[in-house]
Amino acid sequence: MVGKLARATCELALTLGCLAAGSAAAQEAVLTDLYGKGVHGYFSGRCDSAIDYLSSAINGGTKDPRAFYFRALAEMRQGRSDEAALDMQMGASLETSDVNQFYPVGKSLERVQGAARQTLERYRATARAEAFERQRARDTIRYEERRRAEAEVLRKPGVVPPAGPAVPPKPPAAVPAKPDAADDLFSDEIDKEKPPAAPEPPAADEAPAEEAMPDEAAPAADAAPAAEPPDAKADDDPFTDDTEKAK
Numbered sequence: 001m002v003g004k005l006a007r008a009t010c011e012l013a014l015t016l017g018c019l020a021a022g023s024a025a026a027q028e029a030v031l032t033d034l035y036g037k038g039v040h041g042y043f044s045g046r047c048d049s050a051i052d053y054l055s056s057a058i059n060g061g062t063k064d065p066r067a068f069y070f071r072a073l074a075e076m077r078q079g080r081s082d083e084a085a086l087d088m089q090m091g092a093s094l095e096t097s098d099v100n101q102f103y104p105v106g107k108s109l110e111r112v113q114g115a116a117r118q119t120l121e122r123y124r125a126t127a128r129a130e131a132f133e134r135q136r137a138r139d140t141i142r143y144e145e146r147r148r149a150e151a152e153v154l155r156k157p158g159v160v161p162p163a164g165p166a167v168p169p170k171p172p173a174a175v176p177a178k179p180d181a182a183d184d185l186f187s188d189e190i191d192k193e194k195p196p197a198a199p200e201p202p203a204a205d206e207a208p209a210e211e212a213m214p215d216e217a218a219p220a221a222d223a224a225p226a227a228e229p230p231d232a233k234a235d236d237d238p239f240t241d242d243t244e245k246a247k
Helices: 002-021 024-043 047-061 065-077 079-098 115-155 188-194 242-246
Strands: none
Touching: 024 047, 024 065, 047 065, 065 079, 065 115, 079 115
């Protein structure tokens, strides 16, 4: 036991040295490695080794709720229920704060079953309910503050509450200009295609002019009668019968 504790202390000192000299990415890598060794020790039945590694990760500043969960599970195996309860509460608090679910808690706890898993799930459910109530309380406070601010604005004389963003009016549709007759190359053809205008009817008050009737000329008194045409000779009539010719 003393040897394991000394080894864990050396690893923690080495870890802190690396954290001081390295970047945030290197720090996270070291903490993840310590967490992985602690989980491996728990599933291998080496609870003391698991607690040492997980404690090193927790003391190094990890925000991974799984480190607290597995340390609590290892403590429960050793009968340290009070310490396990504190670690479960701390792990559940970190899990509800991880809104982006960066750490896959559910996937990591799949192998944990039985009474230990049921106890852990009770702490997780309680933490989720408390987180929900806290969020609802924050939303209520924020809503009340906004309503009071709007009421203060409305009570001030001559102050109009801010409206939404103004929408610029749409520009009117452009009407195409009519081309001039001088610029229209097809104006003559269009004029030719138009039908001729109907003649205007005569005015109603104007009577049609009476046509002058020509005077009947009196017959000339001295006009000579028309000469009778001479009798046609029978010989010259082609339709005269021969009998008539013989007379």
